[in-house]
Amino acid sequence: MTLVNFRDPAALADxxxxxIRPGVLHRSAQPYPADDAAIVEQLNAAGVRTIIDLRGDSECEDADWARSRAAGIEVVAARVQPTGPGLEAAMKDMATDADLGLFYLLMAESAPEAVKLAVEAAARPGALLVHCAAGKDRTGWLTALLLDLLGVPAEEIVADYHRTTAALPQIFEGLAERNRAALNDYHAGSLTVPRPLLEAPAGAMAAFLELVDARYGGTEGLLAHCGVDAATVEAFRAKAAAGATTAGVTA
Structure with a gap:
């Protein structure tokens, strides 16, 4: 079974x-039930050499990327925990799309080491895949930050995020099969998943980008807050920006 919602944002956003240099950045949901020969073939066909796995510790299983690792694809575990101080309260209070955008910023701020590790991995030679569990929330805001570094307009970043809507039924079917206690039975009923988290609303990503600008003066400011240095940002741009002359997308 191939990866759900696997796509290159450059194909539709640019x-x-x-x-964006095509073929550099890909996104998807997690492998389900685990990677297999079809997924390895899919990644190899796209030239993916690095996988950035944003899932938290409790969401991962040893077999998830075993076949891809054996095929020589590096998996970078940039763990962004889905819950933690402040996040559960924000989830409990979430009612609007803008609340979800704030939740995204809180997630990024709660995991500076993971953000740093992820962006450093994104700057390595070769194409990359970014994913979390659904490939919507953590994948969404990290992909948005990377696209923003390349100068992609906010409206195109928002549109790319919203495209995940079409894949949500298949994504949630896989998540429910893997963890039947999830979704609206989250944490044994102690926390109901709010409506915005079950969607990919354009307003959430628009709010996230606005908050990044308001609080940090833009993506580079947020990344600096997370410990990402300017050399890493420039290395990613040199690899991924349209018209880049570097051979950094090759294996």
Whole structure:
């Protein structure tokens, strides 16, 4: 079974190649039930050499990426825990799309080491895949930050995030099969998953980008807050920006 919602944002967010070098950045949901020969073939066909896994410790299983690792694809565990100080309270109070955007910023702020590790991995030579569990929330805001570094307009970043909507039924079916206690029985009924988290609303990503600008002056400010240095940002741009002359996308 191939990866659900696997796509290159450049294909639809930037079909004219104005900002993103095609084939550098891919996103998806987690492998289900685990990676297999079809997924390895899918990744190899896309030239993926590095997988950035944003899931928390309790969400991962040893077999998830075993076949891909054996095939020589590196998996970087950049753990962003889905719950923690402040996050559960924010989830409990979540009612609007803008609340979800704030939740995304809180997640990023709660995991500076993971953000740093992820961006450093994104700057390595070769194409990359970013994923979490659903491939929507953590994948969404990290992909948004990377696209913003390349100068992709906010409206295109928002549109790319919202495209996950079409894949949500298949994504949630896989999540429920893997963890039947999840979704609206989260933490043994102690926390109901709010409506925005079950969608990919454009307003959430728009709010996230606005908050990043308001609090940090833009993506580079947030990444610096997380410990990402300027050299790493420039290395990613040199690899992924449209018109880049580096051979950094090759294996």
């Amino acid at each position: 079909p004219e190649g104005r900002w």
